[in-house]
Amino acid sequence: MDDLERELRALATWLDTPEVPDVTARVRSRLAAPAHRRRRWRYWLAAVLAALLVALLPPGRAAIADAVAGLLRFSGIVIDTTSAPMPPTGVPSPLPAQRPAAFHEAQRHLRFPIRVPAELGDPEQVLVADPDGTGAYRVVTLLYRGGALRLDAFDGHLEPVFQKQVSGPGVEWVQVHGDFAVWIGGPHELSYVDRTGTVRVATARLAAATLIWEDAGVSYRLEGDLTRDEAIGIAESLD
Structure with a gap:
């Protein structure tokens, strides 16, 4: 035990x-x-x-x-607190087959609805990534504030999609609409986990404060220069 x-x-x-x-x-x-x-x-x-x-x-x-310390898997994201994170070096690669798409085009190639936070409005850019054999994309990203604020969405029933490496204080349970969520209050290393379960080290980057939650079977991660309360407010404004 x-x-x-x-x-x-x-x-x-x-x-x-x-x-x-x-x-x-x-x-x-x-x-x-x-x-x-x-x-x-x-x-x-x-x-x-x-x-x-x-x-x-x-x-x-x-x-x-x-x-x-240990590991926590929450809404398709693995949070690893077993050691101090090392800031990624070099230029991180984009997610697999990532490309920009018009909002309605992106929706046609996803198996879940794209929901936009009312507090942010229409995104400045939409990205889709990691299509399967049928052309359905695994991840959609909505970008705001010149890309400094991003909302990733993906099917919450999938195997892990992202892995975060964090240490020390700053990881806590919070609530979004009464359901449990995870808040990471500071910078942390973020990598992509592909469909085979392999961590794509080349995608590693230093991510900003992040809120993770799940709603209607879809997982979300909101990342940017936000306070915890600001992030929760945005999450609760999803249309």
Whole structure:
């Protein structure tokens, strides 16, 4: 159980839980919810379990577990806190087969609807990337503020699509429309994970603060020079 103990302790360090509310009714309602909503709720249940186990660990075993961070997969994104990130060197390559597309053209080649945040309005540019054998693209990106602010969207049922390397404080659970999301408050290394599960090192770049959430089976990552509250406001304005 040592590995599980370490992973749960690492997850618990991201939680800010000054009070433990009675969530019985909410848990029961989630268990009766559609599958994609139950999947999101599992992350919250794992976090609560982590907090409880950490509180019950003997001091000696807790000291050992404190030395190791871990991995979290959330909405198709792997967040790795096992070591300090190294800033990418050189010029990162674009995502596989990435190209610009008109909004309506991009929509025709995606298996999920493109939703635009009302707080941002129409994007300045739309990019699509990584088509499958039928020509359906895996990722769509909406760019704003000259490309400094970006919203990536992809099917939340897919295997991991992005991998982030982060360290220290700045990774925390938040909520978007009452569902759980992850906020990474500072720069971190970001790489693309292709359809075979291989991390594309050539795509690695230093990403800005990021909010990750899932809605209606679609995963989103909003990245840019934003505060946590600004990012959540944008996420909750998706049309």
